Amino acid sequence: MPWVYILHLERPLAHARHYSGCTAELQNRLKAHALGQGSAFTRHLAKIGIEWKLGALFQVKEDLNTIRGVERILKDQHHAPDYCPLCRSRPARLPGATVVPVSAAPFPTDSRGIKEAAASASSIRNRKDSHEQLHDPGLPNLQDQQ
Numbered sequence: 001m002p003w004v005y006i007l008h009l010e011r012p013l014a015h016a017r018h019y020s021g022c023t024a025e026l027q028n029r030l031k032a033h034a035l036g037q038g039s040a041f042t043r044h045l046a047k048i049g050i051e052w053k054l055g056a057l058f059q060v061k062e063d064l065n066t067i068r069g070v071e072r073i074l075k076d077q078h079h080a081p082d083y084c085p086l087c088r089s090r091p092a093r094l095p096g097a098t099v100v101p102v103s104a105a106p107f108p109t110d111s112r113g114i115k116e117a118a119a120s121a122s123s124i125r126n127r128k129d130s131h132e133q134l135h136d137p138g139l140p141n142l143q144d145q146q
């Protein structure tokens with residue numbers, strides 16, 4: 001099942017405090033975002049040094065209409081905070097999505113922690129291997145296509 005995620009920015013970029021995306025390969029996608037190799041938006045965050053935390057994580061039924069519906073809700077910057085546990089102590093339910101606790105992820109989920117882990121891993125691995133790991137063969141990021 002694909003993952004839908006909300007990144008909670010430590011400081012806003014223009015009006016944006018959140019970024020949402022969809023991926024089949026969560027760890028690789030978050031790493032790409034943290035290292036400035038993800039979407040245009042998160043590349044920009046990395047470039048200007050805005051750090052983020054994974055705010056919310058959902059598993060969504062593998063159905064394009066459901067995924068698009070969920071992304072449409074989250075892409076609206078007025079609505080995203082309602083579903084972000086870092087913004088709301090009781091986040092709203094997202095139709096068609098199952099909430100997964102961010103703390104259950106067995107890898108770092110904040111941009112600083114991901115960069116630290118990648119830096120220590122690249123001192124062991126060679127450059128080519130770590131580049132291949134960042135390639136995300138999963139679902140296209142629907143947000144990127146619009």
Ligand SMILES: [Zn+2]
Nearest residue numbers: 008084086087
């Ligand atoms: Zn938030």
